[in-house]
Amino acid sequence: MPAQTIVPVEANLINALEDRGLRKTSARSAVTTRIETASGAFTAEQLCRDLPEVGRATVYRTIRHLVDAGALCKLPMLDGAPKYSVARNEHHHHTICSRCGAVEEFRHSTVERVMRSLEKEIDGDIVGHRMEIFITCSNCLAESNRGGSSGR
Amino acid sequence: MPAQTIVPVEANLINALEDRGLRKTSARSAVTTRIETASGAFTAEQLCRDLPEVGRATVYRTIRHLVDAGALCKLPMLDGAPKYSVARNEHHHHTICSRCGAVEEFRHSTVERVMRSLEKEIDGDIVGHRMEIFITCSNCLAESNRGGSSGR
DNA sequence: TCCTAATTGATATCAAGTATCAATAAATTG
DNA sequence: CAATTTATTGATACTTGATATCAATTAGGA
Numbered sequence: 001m002p003a004q005t006i007v008p009v010e011a012n013l014i015n016a017l018e019d020r021g022l023r024k025t026s027a028r029s030a031v032t033t034r035i036e037t038a039s040g041a042f043t044a045e046q047l048c049r050d051l052p053e054v055g056r057a058t059v060y061r062t063i064r065h066l067v068d069a070g071a072l073c074k075l076p077m078l079d080g081a082p083k084y085s086v087a088r089n090e091h092h093h094h095t096i097c098s099r100c101g102a103v104e105e106f107r108h109s110t111v112e113r114v115m116r117s118l119e120k121e122i123d124g125d126i127v128g129h130r131m132e133i134f135i136t137c138s139n140c141l142a143e144s145n146r147g148g149s150s151g152r
Numbered sequence: 153m154p155a156q157t158i159v160p161v162e163a164n165l166i167n168a169l170e171d172r173g174l175r176k177t178s179a180r181s182a183v184t185t186r187i188e189t190a191s192g193a194f195t196a197e198q199l200c201r202d203l204p205e206v207g208r209a210t211v212y213r214t215i216r217h218l219v220d221a222g223a224l225c226k227l228p229m230l231d232g233a234p235k236y237s238v239a240r241n242e243h244h245h246h247t248i249c250s251r252c253g254a255v256e257e258f259r260h261s262t263v264e265r266v267m268r269s270l271e272k273e274i275d276g277d278i279v280g281h282r283m284e285i286f287i288t289c290s291n292c293l294a295e296s297n298r299g300g301s302s303g304r
Numbered sequence: 305t306c307c308t309a310a311t312t313g314a315t316a317t318c319a320a321g322t323a324t325c326a327a328t329a330a331a332t333t334g
Numbered sequence: 335c336a337a338t339t340t341a342t343t344g345a346t347a348c349t350t351g352a353t354a355t356c357a358a359t360t361a362g363g364a
Contacts (some may be wrong), residue, residue, distance in 0.1 A: 023329090023330055023331075024330085025329075025330075026329090043320095044321080045319085045320075045328095050307080056321085057321090057322080057323090060320090060321065060322075079319095080319095081319085081320060081321090082320095
């Protein structure tokens with residue numbers, strides 16, 4: 001058992017698949033490393049376009065596995081296809097820039113505390129929650145200050 | 153101007169359309185009264201099935217108008233088609249029963265207060281937010297207590 | 305009533321995503 | 335390491351949800 005065979009912890013996504021008893025294949029590695037390399041949230045179609053060597057069905061299947069494993073968050077958008085983002089923290093929420101679509105993760109204890117206070121008011125058992133904050137991100141703000149009305 | 157011509161305030165949805173300069177047609181009335189009569193949230197396809205006399209395109213168009221007018225909320229679901237629910241209060245959130253799909257509206261000042269405290273922490277300008285609480289509603293709880301494991 | 309612009313709805317089309325299934329690749333076993 | 339078994343792949347067809355087109359129809363003002 002040489003120390004070299006220890007898998008680096010950064011390889012999160014492919015591990016999440018192996019933990020579920022799924023085989024480590026080149027297609028799945030291509031998908032997971034692409035997700036880990038690229039920055040930020042993405043749609044399934046974007047991934048397909050970025051990885052023409054991997055079949056569409058496989059891309060969709062791999063995404064589904066990752067969501068089932070809790071390694072990816074599925075974010076249904078008000079219009080168009082859902083976005084996916086890597087789940088870095090156990091429980092968290094998202095900010096979504098309504099101008100450029102950038103998604104960031106955040107967590108705040110107050111939100112969780114509010115949930116607990118709502119339990120009394122809500123008729124039924126709370127089993128989960130979801131919260132998205134729509135923002136204009138600092139990049140987009142800077143751009144509109146700089147460029148004037150050019151911000152597409 | 154006889155008093156009789158005053159429109160009852162309950163006819164909310166068709167009014168919302170007229171307020172936007174849209175004509176009051178029989179197709180639109182059929183859609184809005186169906187929405188007002190039926191209870192709870194619905195999908196576009198459900199409406200189409202309930203109103204075979206109205207064309208699909210018209211159903212979808214009318215829904216879109218109502219959402220644009222702020223009279224309907226569009227709720228993207230984690231899977232499948234979005235649901236729509238009548239917006240009774242200006243600003244509110246939703247509880248969604250993950251067993252039967254029932255949607256209820258709620259509002260709570262604490263949630264809004266939390267939003268204000270998050271403004272300091274978030275990089276960018278907050279332009280809105282969305283929050284859904286997933287519950288097992290009291291009906292479903294009662295049913296599973298009564299029927300045992302029959303809960304579908 | 306007449307006129308014009310808005311509306312309708314059958315149809316075609318688009319987009320996102322899933323099912324099928326023969327060919328292929330991974331793991332296992334002898 | 336070869337043989338065997340089983341999971342996986344991906345081209346294709348299909349499903350579903352929703353929108354575009356456009357001739358026929360209708361609402362509502364003049």
